[in-house]
Amino acid sequence: MSETSCREIEPHLLASAMGEAGPDAVERVRVHVAGCPECREELVRYREVDSMVDTLRRTPGPDDDATLARAQLTSRLADLRSRLVTFGIFPSPLGPLLIGRSEMGVAVVEYLPASGSLTAHARRLLGEEAVEDRAATDGLRAELLEYLEGRRARLAWPLDPRRMRSDFQRRVLEATAALPYGAVTSYAGIAARIGAPSAVRPVAQALRWNPLPIVIPCHRVIGNDGDLTGYAGKRVELKQRLLAVEGIQALPAGRHDFKVHRESMYTLMNGDVEYCLPTCGSLAERPISELTLFGTRERAEAAGFAPCSSCRPDLHPLPA
Amino acid sequence: MQSSVFSQAGASGVSLGRVMAEDAFEAVVGAHHAEIRRYLLRVTARASDADDLSQETFLRAFRAYRALPPGANVRAWLFTIATNLGRNHFRAQSRRRRAYAAVALESPAGAPERADGRVLADEARARVEQVIGGLPEKQRLAFIMRKMHELDYAEIGSSLCCSEESARAHVFQALRKIRKGLDGQLSAGTEPGS
Numbered sequence: 160m161s162e163t164s165c166r167e168i169e170p171h172l173l174a175s176a177m178g179e180a181g182p183d184a185v186e187r188v189r190v191h192v193a194g195c196p197e198c199r200e201e202l203v204r205y206r207e208v209d210s211m212v213d214t215l216r217r218t219p220g221p222d223d224d225a226t227l228a229r230a231q232l233t234s235r236l237a238d239l240r241s242r243l244v245t246f247g248i249f250p251s252p253l254g255p256l257l258i259g260r261s262e263m264g265v266a267v268v269e270y271l272p273a274s275g276s277l278t279a280h281a282r283r284l285l286g287e288e289a290v291e292d293r294a295a296t297d298g299l300r301a302e303l304l305e306y307l308e309g310r311r312a313r314l315a316w317p318l319d320p321r322r323m324r325s326d327f328q329r330r331v332l333e334a335t336a337a338l339p340y341g342a343v344t345s346y347a348g349i350a351a352r353i354g355a356p357s358a359v360r361p362v363a364q365a366l367r368w369n370p371l372p373i374v375i376p377c378h379r380v381i382g383n384d385g386d387l388t389g390y391a392g393k394r395v396e397l398k399q400r401l402l403a404v405e406g407i408q409a410l411p412a413g414r415h416d417f418k419v420h421r422e423s424m425y426t427l428m429n430g431d432v433e434y435c436l437p438t439c440g441s442l443a444e445r446p447i448s449e450l451t452l453f454g455t456r457e458r459a460e461a462a463g464f465a466p467c468s469s470c471r472p473d474l475h476p477l478p479a
Numbered sequence: 480m481q482s483s484v485f486s487q488a489g490a491s492g493v494s495l496g497r498v499m500a501e502d503a504f505e506a507v508v509g510a511h512h513a514e515i516r517r518y519l520l521r522v523t524a525r526a527s528d529a530d531d532l533s534q535e536t537f538l539r540a541f542r543a544y545r546a547l548p549p550g551a552n553v554r555a556w557l558f559t560i561a562t563n564l565g566r567n568h569f570r571a572q573s574r575r576r577r578a579y580a581a582v583a584l585e586s587p588a589g590a591p592e593r594a595d596g597r598v599l600a601d602e603a604r605a606r607v608e609q610v611i612g613g614l615p616e617k618q619r620l621a622f623i624m625r626k627m628h629e630l631d632y633a634e635i636g637s638s639l640c641c642s643e644e645s646a647r648a649h650v651f652q653a654l655r656k657i658r659k660g661l662d663g664q665l666s667a668g669t670e671p672g673s
Binding site: 170173174177201204205207208209211212213214215216218220222223225227228229231232233235236239240243288290292295 | 512513530541603604607627654655657658
């Protein structure tokens with residue numbers, strides 16, 4: 160092996176002292192230090208340094224207890240997990256939709272604007288911590304699309320109620336969620352169902368801020384005169400389409416609204432177990448708040464109600 | 480009618496796929512938190528900073544974990560996050576860091592001769608820590624990752640956003656400085672071990 164200068168050997172000497180040198184370099188260092196006392200001394204020093212560093216590595220310091228930090232981390236992770244919303248954005252027949260879920264369940268469904276940055280909109284809605292993850296919401300997306308196409312009547316999802324604003328809103332939304340598929344009642348009807356019959360406007364407000372439209376079917380709640388009145392801001396046409404999917408026809412009424420005509424709806428008196436023709440007994444004089452209106456017999460029967468034994472809607476169905 | 484719609488989780492047809500990812504993350508915390516905290520303790524020299532930054536490392540990791548490709552080197556990835564947090568921390572607290580470096584330089588470079596070899600060795604080790612504390616940031620981080628946590632140079636390079644070669648150069652430069660800082664405290668002149 161040729162002579163190597165001290166300058167050339169220095170990096171190999173370091174590597175050798177740290178145990179990182181290859182066999183060739185080790186041999187060159189060995190040959191060099193055999194004839195160079197200064198470099199031999201350097202090698203010894205570097206080995207001593209390496210050994211001290213190794214001792215440092217193996218010696219736990221006085222502050223080397225991770226127990227407290229670990230406990231705090233566990234608690235902060237649990238908190239983050241419970242708050243963290245994972246969302247997916249996808250096209251639907253009703254325009255772009257967002258579904259957000261936490262570890263607790265589905266936390267938010269939102270109609271997104273047809274234009275603009277949807278992800279930026281989602282972050283404004285959900286906060287910067289939200290994570291976009293299509294895969295995590297894909298099963299939900301598929302079921303929601305089936306629902307919107309009329310191929311699924313129920314979205315049996317675990318829900319995260321934490322975006323609901325008050326206990327009152329929660330009660331309103333629970334009563335709304337109990338409305339059968341293919342049926343409507345009125346805002347006053349929901350107010351009556353939660354035992355607050357005078358709170359019609361608060362009920363309407365609570366439904367306006369429904370964090371889970373479609374899933375909690377606020378589209379099944381209409382005005383006492385049958386007008387759809389409002390939905391998703393000014394997008395009442397979405398309400399008409401959602402009801403049409405469930406077999407409820409709402410016809411145009413005025414420039415911006417649609418109306419459910421109760422004379423063409425099968426009618427259930429609240430608390431009753433039989434559904435009727437809209438003309439049965441005194442039903443026609445009852446306010447919608449006391450009734451549940453079904454678009455079709457099939458829906459009324461799927462919800463567990465039998466045809467009335469006096470007006471016999473099964474024998475005298477309404478014209479389709 | 481009032482049977483709560485919010486408690487029907489058991490009846491759900493939707494599988495909550497994240498549960499599994501979370502269990503996997505628990506295992507990541509269990510396997511790496513203590514080491515990451517030790518790394519940050521060496522980097523910051525303060526238990527409270529190591530506590531905070533180690534927690535922050537894993538909170539960040541949790542948010543990004545789902546996007547990590549399968550088979551990724553989780554340990555090296557955590558070191559990268561911890562390194563970035565450590566460097567941000569120093570940028571935010573550069574004044575404190577200068578004070579730390581000043582303390583490190585206060586003690587005499589050459590310790591007096593002592594009869595007791597063990598005391599000498601302890602002093603030398605303390606001196607090594609001091610010199611490491613006074614190293615330029617990248618050299619210090621590279622050195623700690625290499626010599627205290629045995630990461631390879633490629634892993635260190637990706638943590639510091641530099642090449643493998645630069646990572647090696649940082650470690651070697653750190654070693655030279657430590658060696659110089661220990662002049663007079665090493666038992667130079669004895670026969671090299673084989």
